[in-house]
Amino acid sequence: MxxxxxxxxxxxxxxxxxxxxxxxxxxxxxxxxxxxxxxxxxILSHGQASVERGFSVNKEVMVENLKEHSLIAQRVINDHVHSVGGLLNIAYTKELFLSAASARQKYHMYLDDQKHLKQDEKKTQKRKGMMEEITQIKAKKKRMEEDLRVLMKSADHNAEKAESQGQLSFLSKSNGLRRAAKEKERHLETLERQLTDKLQELKDTP
Incomplete structure (x- = not known):
């Protein structure tokens, strides 16, 4: 063969x-x-023993409400201790002591950074919400302007028909359309004030 x-x-x-x-x-x-x-x-290993050991270590070092950064830090320490063969083999260098001495200061710096990040995120969300409101007001204003244009055009058309045909019904309809247009104009003025206020508020927002 x-x-x-x-x-x-x-x-x-x-x-x-x-x-x-x-x-x-x-x-x-x-x-x-x-x-x-x-x-x-x-001869390559196809098992998952190392991964499973990692989960076991995580279970050992985890406590209630342990944050991700703390878990990672504890795993780094645990892995280093194992890599050097135990606690007695750790090299206690000057850099290590300095790092330990400044740990609390670094922690407070981290908290300040997180506080600033949250504040920035809050400001960003506020600006985003204001911009969405402005977009909605602009869209509503545009629709109302179009409605006003249609009302005025229809009112003028009925007025012309009343004059050409001598029928008061067209004049009455024209007057009704103009009253509706006046009401639209008042709403439009309100929207314009809202838009101006929102734009100013957005400008003043840091």
Whole structure:
């Protein structure tokens, strides 16, 4: 049986892959380098023991309400202790003591940074909300201006028909449309004041 037939007919359910590769690659000079690579691949660990150990360590160091940064810091410390072979092998350097001495100061600096970030986020959200309100007012103002234009055009049209045809019904309808247009104008003035106030408020917001 040729090598190609052997590879094609290999059944991983009934045969061992390592024995198969050893049989077909180890004794062939042209496959010497390939066989070295295959051996390295075959000895790689396919388990998740290291990941599972990580979860176990997390469970050991976690306490109630532990924040993410604190958990990461404890894991870094834990991993370093294990990497040097225990607490007795840790090198207590000058830099380590200085870092420990300034830990509280760094913590307060971190709290200040977080406070400023929250304040900035609050300001950003406020500006975003104001801009959305301004957009809504502008859209409403535009619709009302279009309604006003249509009302006035219709009122003028009915007035012209009343004059040309001499029918008072058209004049009455024209007057009604003009009253509706006046009401729209008052609402439009209110919207314009609201828009002016909002734009000024947005300008004054830091």
């Amino acid at each position: 040729s090598a190609s037939d052997s590879f094609r007919d290999f059944n991983p359910q009934s045969g061992r892959l390592d024995e198969f590769y050893q049989e077909h690659l180890s004794n062939k000079a042209e496959c010497r380098h390939l066989w070295e690579v295959v051996k390295l691949v075959l």
